[in-house]
Amino acid sequence: MATCTAQDLLTEASCFACHTSFPLELMRTVLLCRWLQTLDPMADCSTQSLLSDAECFACLTSFQLEVIQTQLLCEILQAGGGGGDSCLLCGAADPVDVPTCTCAIYYNTATFRFFIWVGFWQAIIL
Numbered sequence: 149m150a151t152c153t154a155q156d157l158l159t160e161a162s163c164f165a166c167h168t169s170f171p172l173e174l175m176r177t178v179l180l181c182r183w184l185q186t187l188d189p190m191a192d193c194s195t196q197s198l199l200s201d202a203e204c205f206a207c208l209t210s211f212q213l214e215v216i217q218t219q220l221l222c223e224i225l226q227a228g229g230g231g232g233d234s235c236l237l238c239g240a241a242d243p244v245d246v247p248t249c250t251c252a253i254y255y256n257t258a259t260f261r262f263f264i265w266v267g268f269w270q271a272i273i274l
Contacts (some may be wrong), residue, residue: 159215176217204238216253 149178181193205213237247238255244264247254254263 161228205255207257208255 164175167175176224177198179196181191184191185193205216208216237243237252238257240256240258242256242259242261243254249265252263252265254265255261256263
């Protein structure tokens with residue numbers, strides 16, 4: 149089974165260490181779109197579609213996005229590549245209902261707060 153420890157990830161990623169940030173972002177974007185299209189051949193990976201879907205995360209810092217992306221990729225990998233039972237949501241109000249996923253991250257774009265659920269456990273991060 150794949151592991152997502154920081155040391156394991158750094159060891160595996162060492163062959164990409166010579167690249168600067170922007171080429172790495174481009175590579176990740178292409179890889180994620182290709183992965184999405186293997187799961188859903190009708191998925192739209194056009195720039196406009198991706199920008200529209202990502203609109204609610206535009207106010208996050210680069211670091212916050214990288215942390216969320218890394219966690220999501222680890223969850224997908226551990227779930228066997230099909231996405232598992234996790235979800236990433238956002239909106240302009242605090243969530244009212246507990247998500248139906250067993251693992252969820254919700255971002256309130258109005259208050260800049262994260263809500264995280266793992267099973268029945270919930271945390272609110274300011």
